[in-house]
Amino acid sequence: MGELDPGFKYEVMREPGGEQLKMCFSCTGCTVSCPVSEIEPMYNPRRYIHQTLVGMRDEVLGDEYLWRCVQCHSCYEYCPQDVKVTELISVLRSLSEREAKRGRVRIKNPLYMFEDAFAESVRRHGRVHESMVIAKHIWKTRGLKGLMEFMPLGKAMFFKGKISLFAKSISKRDQVQKIFDVVRGGGH
Amino acid sequence: MKTYSFYPGCFVEGSEVEYAKSCEKVFHELGIEIKELEDWNCCGALELTTNKALVIALSARNASIAERMGYECIVPCNICYNNLKKAEHEIKNKTKVGEIAAKALKKAGINYEAKIPIRHLLDVLINDVGIEEIKAHVKKPLSGLKVAPYYGCLVVRPSKICAFENPVNPTSMDNILETLGAEVINFEHKVKCCGGSTLMGDRDTSFELSARILGEAVRKGADCIAVVCPMCHTMLDGQQAMIENHTRMKFGIPVLYLTQLMGIAMGLSSSDVALDKNIIPAENILNKISKEGGV
Numbered sequence: 001m002g003e004l005d006p007g008f009k010y011e012v013m014r015e016p017g018g019e020q021l022k023m024c025f026s027c028t029g030c031t032v033s034c035p036v037s038e039i040e041p042m043y044n045p046r047r048y049i050h051q052t053l054v055g056m057r058d059e060v061l062g063d064e065y066l067w068r069c070v071q072c073h074s075c076y077e078y079c080p081q082d083v084k085v086t087e088l089i090s091v092l093r094s095l096s097e098r099e100a101k102r103g104r105v106r107i108k109n110p111l112y113m114f115e116d117a118f119a120e121s122v123r124r125h126g127r128v129h130e131s132m133v134i135a136k137h138i139w140k141t142r143g144l145k146g147l148m149e150f151m152p153l154g155k156a157m158f159f160k161g162k163i164s165l166f167a168k169s170i171s172k173r174d175q176v177q178k179i180f181d182v183v184r185g186g187g188h
Numbered sequence: 189m190k191t192y193s194f195y196p197g198c199f200v201e202g203s204e205v206e207y208a209k210s211c212e213k214v215f216h217e218l219g220i221e222i223k224e225l226e227d228w229n230c231c232g233a234l235e236l237t238t239n240k241a242l243v244i245a246l247s248a249r250n251a252s253i254a255e256r257m258g259y260e261c262i263v264p265c266n267i268c269y270n271n272l273k274k275a276e277h278e279i280k281n282k283t284k285v286g287e288i289a290a291k292a293l294k295k296a297g298i299n300y301e302a303k304i305p306i307r308h309l310l311d312v313l314i315n316d317v318g319i320e321e322i323k324a325h326v327k328k329p330l331s332g333l334k335v336a337p338y339y340g341c342l343v344v345r346p347s348k349i350c351a352f353e354n355p356v357n358p359t360s361m362d363n364i365l366e367t368l369g370a371e372v373i374n375f376e377h378k379v380k381c382c383g384g385s386t387l388m389g390d391r392d393t394s395f396e397l398s399a400r401i402l403g404e405a406v407r408k409g410a411d412c413i414a415v416v417c418p419m420c421h422t423m424l425d426g427q428q429a430m431i432e433n434h435t436r437m438k439f440g441i442p443v444l445y446l447t448q449l450m451g452i453a454m455g456l457s458s459s460d461v462a463l464d465k466n467i468i469p470a471e472n473i474l475n476k477i478s479k480e481g482g483v
Contacts, residue, residue, distance in 0.1 A: 073342065114235065115238065118235035127230045128198045168201075175229075176249070179242070179293065
């Protein structure tokens with residue numbers, strides 16, 4: 001176990017979506033209502049909140065299961081203290097991602113790579129070129145076997161005209177890129 | 189004729205063509221004009237979770253287009269709807285994340301005042317069009333057709349922001365389907381998650397979540413599932429065969445958009461509602477509609 005970091009809760013509360021952390025009174029409503037916890041008990045939103053409050057920074061940010069959240073907002077809905085748990089989990093993910101970029105945490109869940117590719121497609125075209133981003137992701141994460149598995153659906157979709165081979169770019173891409181730059185630069 | 193602006197989103201515009209087409213046809217039948225937002229962008233979907241301000245700002249750009257056009261904005265996708273509602277909420281209330289997004293919009297030369305209402309398709313159907321008006325358009329009731337109404341997550345949660353429905357037991361789709369003449373089953377999974385957002389990260393979980401929804405519908409003898417979100421549809425319809433392989437269960441249940449079912453009941457042809465575009469063959473449900481109920 002790593003050393004406790006009493007500043008961790010403030011680090012989380014400074015992020016958009018993490019502000020309400022200290023409102024939690026540990027009722028477990030988030031975990032009880034969570035469909036993922038039901039399948040995989042290692043994903044436990046109440047435990048993440050508790051660990052964050054006591055300063056278990058390394059344990060939380062290095063936790064692979066953080067990436068299991070499906071963002072169904074059940075925890076958000078059922079929280080009597082309005083902790084906005086779904087958004088809190090996203091804050092923990094983003095801090096974990098920052099640690100990963102510094103090489104201090106390894107994230108195995110491929111969702112993190114998919115999100116990067118998705119963001120890049122939106123930044124470049126203004127819209128996501130869904131079929132290309134998905135195909136590339138399957139190739140990168142599951143290789144030929146993954147693509148072969150996807151083939152029957154891919155073929156059906158292609159013949160039904162559901163796959164666009166080319167990206168559709170919007171005309172004011174500059175506005176979208178500006179939004180990306182300003183937000184990623186912390187609003188400056 | 190009432191006019192709305194319409195934000196299809198990447199999913200509906202890209203692969204879920206049956207939703208786009210059936211929306212267009214059904215609104216036309218109902219005497220409602222819809223105008224697509226000009227030069228809209230991706231709202232950020234559920235893939236930019238690690239940067240909330242970015243999702244808010246990208247979504248707000250779309251809402252600003254609706255505002256400029258001057259028409260309330262219909263959103264047919266649960267995810268886009270949720271994002272645009274959050275953008276409206278955060279920017280209107282000048283929250284910290286709202287202020288960051290507002291600054292980004294300003295620097296990109298976009299003016300947005302969070303004044304134009306953002307409406308889910310279901311919200312407009314139940315609250316603006318209304319049951320009576322829908323009833324007046326039913327020409328071929330869906331008598332004998334058992335339908336499982338599946339709402340999904342983000343159309344009803346968080347209910348403080350997406351406030352038009354009951355977050356635990358929504359009934360708008362049930363009521364519309366009953367008006368169409370269908371037999372609506374009591375569906376416990378109506379607001380449970382399909383797991384769509386984690387399909388690219390953790391397939392096992394998303395398949396398991398969808399399998400539970402499909403399983404209940406089949407167990408209760410539904411002829412089809414009705415949905416109002418392209419993500420839910422992709423999971424339950426597009427991925428259904430893969431879910432079957434993965435879980436070694438057998439479903440084979442068609443999943444239709446509410447607007448497809450409405451179109452059929454309103455007497456539109458199956459090509460008008462693009463029934464041939466569904467992955468699980470959907471034409472068979474037409475045979476299950478009993479003829480004696482028809483006009």
